[in-house]
Amino acid sequence: MHPGARMAEARIAVVGARGMVGAELRLVLLQRGHGEPLAFANASDCDGAEFSVAFLAVSAEAALALAPRLLAQGVRVVDCSSAFRERADVPLVVSEVNARDLTAASSARLVASPNCSATMLVLALSPLQAAFGIEHVSVATYQAVSGAGRAAVEALEAETRAQVDGMQPNASAFPQPCAFNVFPHESAIDEQSLCNEEEQKLVAESRRILGMPELPIDATCARVPVRRAHCQAVVVTLSSRASLEQVRAALQRAQGVSLHPDAGPDAASARNATARDELLISRIRWAQSDLDKPEQDRRRVALWLACDQLRKGAALNAVQLAEAAGWI
DSSP, rough: OOGGGGGGOOEEEEEETTTTHHHHHHHHHHTTTTOOOESSSSGGGTTTTOOOOOEESSOOHOHHHHHHHHTTTTOOEEOOOOOOTTHHHHHHHHHHHHHHHHHTTTOOOEEOOOHHHHHHHHHHHHHHHHOEEEEEEEEEEEGGGGOOHHHHHHHHHHHHHHHHTTTOOOOOOSSSOHHHHHHHOOOBBOTOOOOBHHHHHHHHHHHHHHHHTOOEEEEEEOOOSSSOOEEEEEEEESSOOHHHHHHHHHHHHHHTTEEEOOTTTTTTHHHHHTTTTSSEEEEEEEGGGGGGGGGGGGGGEEEEEOOOTTTTIHHHHHHHHHHTTOOO
16 A cells, blocks of 8 residues: 555545546556545536545636635645646645645645646656756657547547548547647647747746746647657756766656666657656767767757656646645
8 A cells, every 4th residue: 555545534536537637547546545536527516525635637727617616615636737837826746856845835725736748857857957957958749649638549549540441531639630640739829939838838837846947948849649658859958067877877866767778679668658657768868969079078968758648747646746745
């Protein structure tokens, strides 16, 4: 049984339990010894029910309406949507990176779990930040369709069958067919910056979690025809000199991180990351633009990341936050 299960018993609810994140939340709670939670399909379904901790796996709009009602009833809330991530009075936490923010806000009864892409990125950046400092980050994401919900997974499957059968698939869940295709993330593009919402979230949330509000981060987010688990190609500029062996050692020591071979069947991949709790890292190397420099002057490190965005990117992290706060 997980240590969190030895805390005072809490009546736990999952709102949005029929969605992919909600279903994963129920699984994680069971696996970590917290028992079967109350399951509500929609925000309106939980009216009148009695529970002390709620995990919200609903849209930001629904969370904005529901969370204040639950808080007024004395319920502690972990929100998995984007509704409260920008509010300074709501801790935004990845358990292995900034759980201290839960302690600093010990009176808080609402905590936000970050965007899944930010969660996996900061798991890799945090140990490098602590060991060497970081000055700049460039990241390209390769995001599974399940990040857009169950309908997107069904669309991928239907479009793949159509393509294999020689038919031209019709787009349904995304602006373009997702089968046999890669395209920019479908979130709305900001007219001023020309960045899409997913890129903006990735930058803003990573900066906040790391406590580096001005950290330069260049992000490009894309969808790939994969059911589950996101991948990222990352280049980090370190503040101080380090050998690759020291970089590997810092990542090896980090909680929630698993180092994998650079190639072959065990390399970090969406398939290998699926249903795993850890962030998988492969291809730890000097960025190519640094290879012409003397080794002692190299500071740009390239990484390849893979992480189950439904599990660690959402459900597991949410449960870990409630555990760290002592709510369950």
